[in-house]
Amino acid sequence: QVELVESGGGSVQAGGSLRLSCAFNQPTDCRVDSTWYRQTPGKGRSTISNLSAWGRLSYDQSVKDRFTISQDRAGVYLQMNSLKPEDTATYICKLVWYDECVHWPDSWGRGILVTVAS
Numbered sequence: 190q191v192e193l194v195e196s197g198g199g200s201v202q203a204g205g206s207l208r209l210s211c212a213f214n215q216p217t218d219c220r221v222d223s224t225w226y227r228q229t230p231g232k233g234r235s236t237i238s239n240l241s242a243w244g245r246l247s248y249d250q251s252v253k254d255r256f257t258i259s260q261d262r263a264g265v266y267l268q269m270n271s272l273k274p275e276d277t278a279t280y281i282c283k284l285v286w287y288d289e290c291v292h293w294p295d296s297w298g299r300g301i302l303v304t305v306a307s
Contacts, residue, residue, distance in 0.1 A: 190293045191215055193264075193282070198301035205272050205305070211282035211298045212264035219290035223265040225258060227278035228300070234281070238267065242287045252276075272305045279303075 197209040209225070220242035228234040237249045238258040248256060257268040265282055280303055284296040 190290075191217055191296065193284075193296055193298050195282070195298045195301050197267075198280070198303050200304040200306065201272055203273055203305055203307050206268070206270045207272065207303060209267040209269065209280055209282075209301050209303070210264050211266075211284070211296075213262075216262040217290065218262060218288070219293075220287040221260060221265070221290075222285040222287070223258065223260050224283045224285075225265075225267045226281045226283065227276075227303075228281060229278045237280075240265070242285075269303070272303075274305045274307045277303060277305050 191213040194212045194214060197207055201207055222242045224239045225237050226234050227237050237252050238256060239247045240258045240260055255271045259266045279300040281300045282298040286293040
């Protein structure tokens with residue numbers, strides 16, 4: 190079972206970019222369904238992007254054409270461009286494992302704080 194190492198958050202001006210990572214502590218060839226959520230005190234948790242284990246992509250309308258989800262043997266990532274103040278939130282990754290890793294429990298990141306200043 191892999192452990193997640195999160196990175197990439199921070200503070201940025203509106204219009205800037207950040208790349209969030211949920212890196213695996215060891216590479217894996219198992220397919221994984223990855224989801225990024227964001228959470229704010231006022232709005233709760235919402236799904237912003239999913240990349241299925243078979244390559245299907247989906248994005249919430251609020252981030253479409255600005256955010257890009259990806260994954261490889263070493264982790265899952267969220268490239269965030271053209272950031273807006275309303276993107277300020279804690280971002281959380283969730284992984285569901287397949288293939289020989291299907292018996293692993295779902296993996297959750299602890300949360301990555303992103304702050305976008307106007």
